[in-house]
Amino acid sequence: MNLLNAILVGLKEVWAHKFRSLLTMLGIVLGVSSLVALAAVLNGMENGMKEALIALGGLDKVLLQDQEVPPAQEHLADQAPGRTMNDVYALQQCAPLIKLISPEMALRGVIMTRGDKSVRPSELVGVWPAVLDMNLHQVQYGRFFTTLDEERANNVVVIGTGIRDDLFGSPEDVGREIVPLGDAISINGQPFTIVGMFTRYESEEDKKMREYEKTHPPATLKGPARRRGWSGRRGSWAFWRKNYTAYIPLNAMWLRFRAASGANDTPDPTLTDIDLKVASLNVLEPALQQARNVLMITHKGIEDFTFGTQEDAVENINSAMRNARMSGGIIAAISLIVGGIGIMNIMLASITERIREIGLRKAIGANNASIFLQILVESVVIAVLGGVLGLAASYALVYLLTVLTPTQNSPVISWSAMLISFAFSAFVGVLAGLYPAIKAAKLDPIQALRFE
């Protein structure tokens, strides 16, 4: 008996007991579909998180952050200088492994107005042009600041599209892209000229959705204008924040907004952020050590700073994903194993039921190997059919999930997950069929023929 014959016989046997076989397959169906669907959901989540991470700046970005002075230096706390331009210049001169330094001076509680329209930016920051590379911004219209703007502390501003949407109208509402270059707006009462605007940042998901809505305008939704902004979508927070960014020259920030705000009418020299980019990810450790050495001098040995890396964030994402995959995989594997036990059970019942058949087959010339093959193949056929049904069910499951939660990162069914779970189901079929097949092959034909 060759393999093809055995498969045909197995399929016939499954077909002869349709309902019983279906019930037996159920465990495998559940196992495979949950494995594939889970992997798909996790892939979607991972994609969303990685996208957001990149929107916040690349992986080689390091944040120089304030920190409470350590307990041993408590008595020096009032001497702590905080982060200032001194640090920036010192790092530029003395830390060659730091390839990019972006000092930032932010202002909180900002209102930008134009006529009777106003908007609160996610951040108004005085920056150097280095910020473009640092935060992966793209100026689509106009220009960024020049060193001249910086030196003269010109009142110029580069805005994100969100701010344009609120002050001038969004393309969706107006029907065309407004580019407000050269227009004047006021920031906390001070006049500024818009010289540039960033591209619109959005996740792949939102982009697809937006382009879809462009060609298929939603039928309803003709009520009052929607409030724009972060609508609570997961993952898109990073994009919302980026679109509502406004940058002005660092010196403009310093002179227009800080000059009279410090204690005793002296300008507050501390920066809100110093972002660093290292020469390459391979030298992250030595670069940080180098920066640390430099800063220990400018800070007179007071350790009121620390470094925060995106590596940590990536590592967090990766380990969270690993854990989720692991626990999901274990649950799916358990369900597959339970399915396998079901198959083994039914195969044992089936060979008892067909003991005369097996005896007869041996009497007319089936050798032990053919009987073994027949039972094993039958078990694998059940498992593999279950696996195929499971793959189909996983598509249905993923579809259901996307329908139930349309705004989340859509699950991505991966070939590898399908292949792995399918192979695993076939493997479970082999494992489950092994014992019944051995038992059947060992049957004594005489006893089997006498069996009533």
Add this chain to the structure above:
Amino acid sequence: MALVELRNISKIYYVGDEEIRALDDITLDIQSGEFISIIGPSGSGKSTLMHILGCLDSPTKGTIQLDGTLLHNASPAQLAAFRNRKIGFVFQFFNLLPKLNVLQNIELPMVYSSVPARERKERALNALKMVGMDNRAKHRPLQLSGGQQQRAAIARALVNNPRIVFADEPTGNLDSRTGEAILDLFLQLSREGRTIVLVTHDPEIAAVTPRRIEIRDGKIAKTLDPKLAGLETK
């Protein structure tokens, strides 16, 4: 050389401490083309003998030679191949597989000797013709009468053109008229030159075969051999 040569065959079963001699020192030759019956009361060891002759079972003692091959040297796979190609079985309870139709049942021995599908069908149909059942090829066994099922089983036993056919109480489950028809079929096959061993407890049935071997308590009690008696039948 005889087709089958049994020499001092014993089959001993141990049930607890008790020793059951199902067969006790049997020596027997079967020539090619013979029609022979093994007769004896129930429990005398007829089936055990047939199983040993048919390579389904091995003796505790003694040697068998089938078609020139000593069987106690053969591996289980070789024995299976022997059963497949050299031996045909007919059982009291027909033992057709209920899920297959008559034709598929008859093809089954050829499935295990890897005969191509087309040839399988052709030969199965021929075998069906031989037993007068060619109009029932697509029927399921349970749609047939007992006699028809036994004819199908005989066709299955013949389909691989075996050297010898064993029939264990082939009429035991049939009414007497149908049983006679089956016996006629065996007689006809015998006339066509087949070697047939008929196992029965019924002396009337055994009477149709030229040579008879009577077994009691595992021993050969009496033999009726037409050659020895000078009663050569043609």
